[in-house]
Amino acid sequence: MAVYSPITVARFWSKVDVKWSANDCWPWMGATRKGYGNIKIDGASHSSNRVALELFTGEPLGDLMALHTCDNKLCCNPRHLYAGDASDNMTDLHARQGRCIDTLRPSDVIAIKSRLKQGHRNVDIAKEFGVHRERISRIKAGRSWAHIE
Numbered sequence: 001m002a003v004y005s006p007i008t009v010a011r012f013w014s015k016v017d018v019k020w021s022a023n024d025c026w027p028w029m030g031a032t033r034k035g036y037g038n039i040k041i042d043g044a045s046h047s048s049n050r051v052a053l054e055l056f057t058g059e060p061l062g063d064l065m066a067l068h069t070c071d072n073k074l075c076c077n078p079r080h081l082y083a084g085d086a087s088d089n090m091t092d093l094h095a096r097q098g099r100c101i102d103t104l105r106p107s108d109v110i111a112i113k114s115r116l117k118q119g120h121r122n123v124d125i126a127k128e129f130g131v132h133r134e135r136i137s138r139i140k141a142g143r144s145w146a147h148i149e
Contacts, residue, residue, distance in 0.1 A: 015039065049075065
């Protein structure tokens with residue numbers, strides 16, 4: 001059984017925007033790490049989706065990960081989460097919206113970099129090109145498409 005103190009449980013849920021509908025995503029409002037919710041418990045960092053799933057099931061995940069059915073990294077709605085291993089995560093990654101297939105062309109990246117230089121917001125550029133804002137951040141930081149000027 002995953003055991004969290006009542007104080008930890010209360011602190012955790014105070015950082016989640018719990019919606020009235022069980023169908024909605026419940027976004028993590030606290031600290032993040034690599035785009036995922038992050039909470040320190042007894043000095044150790046834990047992903048918020050993992051803690052949410054453990055609180056919901058009452059069981060520790062062990063070597064398993066908390067995976068999202070909603071594809072929202074900040075979602076803590078336990079009805080949107082399930083336990084899976086790395087293979088499950090990769091299968092999900094490939095199955096969802098072609099995330100592993102690069103839908104951007106070099107001409108798109110040139111236009112994106114131009115908009116970034118003009119001061120456009122990452123989120124606005126992402127909407128225009130139909131990608132997640134994190135893709136724009138990686139381009140801006142030179143972590144992807146660095147070979148395109």
